[in-house]
Amino acid sequence: MIRPALVLLAAVGVFLLVRAAVVPKDFGRYGHYRPAALNLVRQHPVSYAGQVTCAMCHDEQVNARKAGKHAHVACEACHGPQAAHANDPSIVPKLPDVADLCRRCHEKDAAKPGWFPQVVTAEHSGGAKCNDCHQPHNPHL
Amino acid sequence: MDITRRGLFQIGGKLLVLASVGATLEQIVGAEAPSDAYKLADHWWGMLIDIDKCIGCGNCVRGCSKENQVPSGYFRTWVERYQVEEGKQPVVESPDGAMNGFAPLTRDDVKAFFVPKLCNHCADSPCVQVCPVGATFVSPDGVVLVDKEYCLGCRYCVQACPYGCRYLHPETKTVDKCTLCYHRITQGLTTACCENCPTQARQLVDFKNPQDPVHEFLRKNKVEVLKPYMATQAKVYYKNLDGSVR
Numbered sequence: 001m002i003r004p005a006l007v008l009l010a011a012v013g014v015f016l017l018v019r020a021a022v023v024p025k026d027f028g029r030y031g032h033y034r035p036a037a038l039n040l041v042r043q044h045p046v047s048y049a050g051q052v053t054c055a056m057c058h059d060e061q062v063n064a065r066k067a068g069k070h071a072h073v074a075c076e077a078c079h080g081p082q083a084a085h086a087n088d089p090s091i092v093p094k095l096p097d098v099a100d101l102c103r104r105c106h107e108k109d110a111a112k113p114g115w116f117p118q119v120v121t122a123e124h125s126g127g128a129k130c131n132d133c134h135q136p137h138n139p140h141l
Numbered sequence: 142m143d144i145t146r147r148g149l150f151q152i153g154g155k156l157l158v159l160a161s162v163g164a165t166l167e168q169i170v171g172a173e174a175p176s177d178a179y180k181l182a183d184h185w186w187g188m189l190i191d192i193d194k195c196i197g198c199g200n201c202v203r204g205c206s207k208e209n210q211v212p213s214g215y216f217r218t219w220v221e222r223y224q225v226e227e228g229k230q231p232v233v234e235s236p237d238g239a240m241n242g243f244a245p246l247t248r249d250d251v252k253a254f255f256v257p258k259l260c261n262h263c264a265d266s267p268c269v270q271v272c273p274v275g276a277t278f279v280s281p282d283g284v285v286l287v288d289k290e291y292c293l294g295c296r297y298c299v300q301a302c303p304y305g306c307r308y309l310h311p312e313t314k315t316v317d318k319c320t321l322c323y324h325r326i327t328q329g330l331t332t333a334c335c336e337n338c339p340t341q342a343r344q345l346v347d348f349k350n351p352q353d354p355v356h357e358f359l360r361k362n363k364v365e366v367l368k369p370y371m372a373t374q375a376k377v378y379y380k381n382l383d384g385s386v387r
Contacts, residue, residue: 006154013157030181033278037288038181044324047208048336073339077200081207105198105339110246111222111253112196116340120245 047081050074054082057089061137068138069117078136102130179327184282185348186321187376188335189358190257192383194342197222197255199239204337205259206240208322215308216240217319218259218334223385225252231385256386257343259334260285260306260319261367261375268298268307277316283348283376284323289315303371321345348376 029035054075055062065071076082078096085091108118119125125133133141197220205211205218219238224246225231236243239255246253262285269277269285276291277298292315299307299316310317322332330336331345346355358364358380365382366375379386 006151010154010157013154013160016162017157017160027275030281031278032275034275034288034291037276037278037286037291038280038323040288040290041286041320041323042327044209044320046325046328046330048204048325048330048333050325050330050336070339072341074336077204077337077339081204104200104242105196107242107245108247109197109243110249110251111224111243111255113193113254116196 046083048076049081049083049086050076053086064135064137068135068140070137070139098130098136102134102136181281183349185376186283186326187262187346187348187355187378188259188321188332189344189346189355189364189378189380191342191344191380192254192256193381194340195220195255195257196340196342197239197243198339199242200337200339201257201334201343202238202240204333205319208325208333209320211317212311215311215317217306217317218257221256221258222246223252223254223256223383224248225383225385226250233387252383254383256379256382257334258304258306258367259377260302260321261304261373261377262319262321263373263375265372265374267301267303267371267373271297271301273297280323284321284326285318286320286323287316287318289313289317292316303368303373304375 024034024036026035027033051074058075061075065073078101079093080096082093085093103121106118106121108120112118130136199220201218202216202220206216209217211217214237216238219235221233221235221239222243223231223233234243262279262283264279264283266279266285269279272278273295274291274293276288276293277285278288279285294309294314294316296309296316299309307316307318309315322330322334325332326345332343335341335343335345344354344358346358347353348355359378362380364378364380366378367382367386368375
């Protein structure tokens with residue numbers, strides 16, 4: 001009896017030893033996964049700096065926007081990801097192309113909700129650029 | 142001193158037992174606590190989507206793609222356009238995930254609307270249940286994530302997701318999906334899709350924050366989750382969702 005018991009004990013020992021070596025220390029702390037994975041996902045860099053960061057320097061534009069219908073449109077929704085510019089203001093962002101930009105939201109589409117301002121761009125402007133008449137930060141004429 | 146064969150095995154066995162006890166003890170007491178201002182237990186993330194506010198511009202899709210470097214042709218979020226006609230199967234389109242919006246729909250004799258889609262960050266998620274190695278999980282703050290260092294790329298979870306929200310990354314060959322911009326929300330920013338939505342059709346919400354507008358929203362509006370019969374406890378709530386949406 002003693003001999004098989006010792007063999008079994010040794011086998012359990014080997015199992016525990018291997019397990020301790022290959023399973024990460026804190027595996028299972030929150031569930032059946034590696035908590036270190038949370039930090040791994042969090043390490044991804046940010047590309048969109050966020051509204052608050054833009055407003056730190058660009059209060060003139062933020063104030064212009066406040067008065068108009070674009071009050072709740074975030075800067076980067078039109079200007080694109082600007083975290084690099086926020087970290088290093090010497091990186092000057094390119095202005096968006098209005099022809100494409102405005103049409104994406106305001107081109108008439110039967111699936112768009114009725115309350116949303118829409119135009120058939122081909123008929124609306126006669127080929128003129130949107131910002132010839134509308135100021136993008138406060139588009140009301 | 143004479144060492145017999147038996148004696149050697151005995152000593153070896155004793156040493157093994159000692160080492161394994163030590164290793165187990167270290168496993169129990171040796172884990173470090175995370176040092177961070179962000180408290181996992183204080184949050185339970187989800188999203189609200191207001192169908193009546195979505196204009197199908199595709200800003201969310203582009204924003205997500207740029208923020209997360211989503212490979213071309215794959216989507217962590219996308220927008221569908223539904224055209225529903227009585228007695229017919231609904232027509233559902235999502236050209237390139239609505240990355241460049243939609244070609245204008247001119248016919249107005251159908252019920253038409255946009256439906257933005259993303260991972261529903263289910264609390265009882267089928268994708269998590271099928272993962273054989275613990276590479277995908279619901280975080281303590283309610284976000285379904287993938288540990289790309291553990292993922293084998295077996296794709297069980299891709300098949301298990303009832304909402305089609307997962308894909309195999311063509312380069313890493315591991316599963317990829319919406320992280321609810323975990324790298325952003327854990328430092329006080331909103332998700333890239335919500336940041337970019339010009340009509341606030343999407344709102345990141347924290348169900349554990351008593352000040353969050355989600356509580357009033359859920360009290361005052363009729364909401365639904367996608368495929369409620371799957372009982373996945375999805376946390377992306379849609380306002381005014383049409384019954385034709387799958």
